Amino acid sequence: MLEIDSVRKKNRKASLFRKHKPSPKGKRSSDIKFGPKKGIAHNVSIRKESVRPYICKECGMGFDYLSQVRIHMTTHTGEKPFPCKECDTSFSRVSDLKTHMRTHTGEKPFCCKECDTRFRQLSHLQTHMRTHTGEKPFTCKECDKSFSEISNLRTHMRTHTREKPFTCKECDKRFSQRSHLKMHMITHTGEKSFTCKECKKSFRQISDLNRHKRTHTGEKPFFCKECDKGFSQISNLKKHMRTHTGEKPFPCKECDKSFSTVFNLKKHMRTHTGEKPFFSWSGYIYNTPCGPPFFPWVPPSWAGAAGPCLAPPWTNRGPGGCLPGVRSGSPLGGPGLYLGLGTEANKRPYICKVCGKSVRCWSQLRYHMRTHTGEKPFSCNECDKSFSQVSHLKTHIRTHTGEKPFSCKECDSSFSQISSLKRHMRTHTGEKPFSCEECNRSFSEKYDLKKHMRTHTGEKPFSCECGKRFSKNSTLKRHVRTHTGEKPFPCVMTPDCNRPLKLYTDSLA
Numbered sequence: 001m002l003e004i005d006s007v008r009k010k011n012r013k014a015s016l017f018r019k020h021k022p023s024p025k026g027k028r029s030s031d032i033k034f035g036p037k038k039g040i041a042h043n044v045s046i047r048k049e050s051v052r053p054y055i056c057k058e059c060g061m062g063f064d065y066l067s068q069v070r071i072h073m074t075t076h077t078g079e080k081p082f083p084c085k086e087c088d089t090s091f092s093r094v095s096d097l098k099t100h101m102r103t104h105t106g107e108k109p110f111c112c113k114e115c116d117t118r119f120r121q122l123s124h125l126q127t128h129m130r131t132h133t134g135e136k137p138f139t140c141k142e143c144d145k146s147f148s149e150i151s152n153l154r155t156h157m158r159t160h161t162r163e164k165p166f167t168c169k170e171c172d173k174r175f176s177q178r179s180h181l182k183m184h185m186i187t188h189t190g191e192k193s194f195t196c197k198e199c200k201k202s203f204r205q206i207s208d209l210n211r212h213k214r215t216h217t218g219e220k221p222f223f224c225k226e227c228d229k230g231f232s233q234i235s236n237l238k239k240h241m242r243t244h245t246g247e248k249p250f251p252c253k254e255c256d257k258s259f260s261t262v263f264n265l266k267k268h269m270r271t272h273t274g275e276k277p278f279f280s281w282s283g284y285i286y287n288t289p290c291g292p293p294f295f296p297w298v299p300p301s302w303a304g305a306a307g308p309c310l311a312p313p314w315t316n317r318g319p320g321g322c323l324p325g326v327r328s329g330s331p332l333g334g335p336g337l338y339l340g341l342g343t344e345a346n347k348r349p350y351i352c353k354v355c356g357k358s359v360r361c362w363s364q365l366r367y368h369m370r371t372h373t374g375e376k377p378f379s380c381n382e383c384d385k386s387f388s389q390v391s392h393l394k395t396h397i398r399t400h401t402g403e404k405p406f407s408c409k410e411c412d413s414s415f416s417q418i419s420s421l422k423r424h425m426r427t428h429t430g431e432k433p434f435s436c437e438e439c440n441r442s443f444s445e446k447y448d449l450k451k452h453m454r455t456h457t458g459e460k461p462f463s464c465e466c467g468k469r470f471s472k473n474s475t476l477k478r479h480v481r482t483h484t485g486e487k488p489f490p491c492v493m494t495p496d497c498n499r500p501l502k503l504y505t506d507s508l509a
Contacts, residue, residue: 218390
């Protein structure tokens, strides 16, 4: 403080002159007019001599008043003489304490005139006002990108400087933002503080919980502007948009091929590296009569392998307790290899323990399991019908509302389902994408191909109580009328004829 006192004495005259120089008699300082020689320039030169006379000896910053220096010095000494009586937090300035007290009182004295949102601090209001004005006063000198807050500009600048000032104490990994460090720290602590109220599943981040909630609500807030398809995640929408734009942002460095997703690029890279990460372990594969092969047991030598079993609870674990390759540390090399059946294992790694059907992801397996359990958790409020999937419920609701959101551009026909529109479009295009491998005959619908295939296989899945079997359900229905005597079709050829007929074709004879 001796140095500050010496500065104070040295600048006392200049300071007193600046503060107490009298104005000409009968005039306010704002009314003073300057001559051509001395003028404003002379007045400013006097002012410059006394600007910021108090200098901090630690960092060289200048101040107008001694009180400002004393407050500033607390940033170096760490002194916080103003404690909060509510939570024992201390502050270096009384103004900071007053602002902090509003967190306890709930006071928000600063109000936005545009939307009536209130704030505890004036600076927060000023920042908020830019959301209305669109003002972005902070510009990056490297790429001319602008920001509404200086803190966002500082964070952005690190993308140019590659600065990562936030370091993890556990693994020394560095991050450009404090928020990224906080998210990373959860990988060490294992903390999952965000819990789903529906199924009690916990998540590390609130964003993960919000995405998970959509699996319960069926909400798909992200829509494609081209085809109106909805998605639960914006990342899935971005990937879908590439099917319209044809964009393939992931190029192969070996052969110049490009791909729309990084997953497809990784699969392609194996054609160059020769990598085969999915093993065939035929000695322990059991072929079920009603589905693809699965592992029925774990060899005794693997039964005590290190690490927890990572297989989902509905897969067939068998007496050994876990599938090969699913227990971390097992001979097949870690988690994720539920089948070990070449590339097909990668495509459909989740297996139903009831029928052996394999699917691509856990959510599909959950849906599939409802076909066995009969669970239908989604109910219609109009007619009490229940459905196993929320998408089926939404489609059903349209039978009550009459909504048909999918329109044909050729003939203005409307449909309640996108699949119905796609089938209808083939009547205009003449497309027949389903071909018979036996006789090369083509069909516009997959169901018609299945019916046709029975003419080659001789399969007759529809049976009557009398033992006769039929390849088509419609043929079975006609046959059943020979037992019941039902004649549902009236004669339409003669107006006065009310004779009922068994077949519709008979009514046209």
